[in-house]
Amino acid sequence: MTLDPLPIRSAARKSPRVNILVWHDIIQSERDRLVWFDTTAKQFRQQCTQLKRAGAQVIPLRTAIQWMSTGKNPPPPGATVLCFDDNTAGISKFGIRILREFGWCCVLSAHTDYVGVRTSKPHHSWKELTDLASSGAVELVNQTASHPPDLRKLTKTQRLNDFAKARKAYANRFAIPPSGITYPSGKFDASVIDDALDAGFTYGLTEDHGVAELSRDMMQLHRWSTHARWDEALAAVKRSARA
DSSP, X not given: OOOOOOOOOHHHHXXXXXXXXXXXXXXSSGGGOOSTTOEEHHHHHHHHHHHXXXXXXXXXXXXXXXXXXXXXXXXXXXXXXXXEOSOBTHIIIIIIHHHHHHTXXXXXXXXXXXXXXXXXXXXXXXXXXHHHHHTTXXXXXXXXXXXXXXXXXXXXXXXXXXXXHHHHHHHTTOSXXXXXXXXXXXXXXXXXXXXHXXXXXXXXXXXXXXXXXXXXXXXXXXXXXXXXXXXXXXXXHHHHHHO
8 A cells, every 4th residue: 555645734735834954064174174065073063153144044954854743833934854874973073062052953864784884984983873862952854875876777676675675774772762753865756755745755855945844744854954055054044044
């Protein structure tokens, strides 16, 4: 039986206010840049300052999920969720350290095959992820097991196996494993969503831009890429704060 994605409740659609922003690795300086979507610590601090001045009220992702899926307990104007993808060590070394100065929480998406593995960059270990989650300021989201370049190009069996492997890895270490999935590189389609639902995920994070409540459904939640759409994201936060 094919499951349907949870709808975004009409109360949330009538009062859109949540903007979800996503970064990837945070690096010390330009000399450490390996890919175009690295963000220096200096730039990240500046962006956080801009968000604060814009009226951002940073909230946990779970608060936004509850609001959109139930239509109850609306978050404040300026509600903003801060995400980091790919589980690289610079996220905690520089990014989360800066967020603590602002008193803000965040979301960290990790692909389980690379937890504790160094590729061109080091990735947090399971102990580090556990410690971050235990702090109460970091929520974990599943980002598949192998971080395929494009989930759409896998067979159904390959996708379901990857999803199951990732969910088992989290379930072995956390009493309540993440119920959300971040689509690697923001690539997904209807068949990917169907398989994610079959695997037990209840919401999905994309890199499609826009206010979260105006997403198609809970499996296609909008996030602003801070690398490609920073000015638009900041303007959206300002509009929300004025509402």
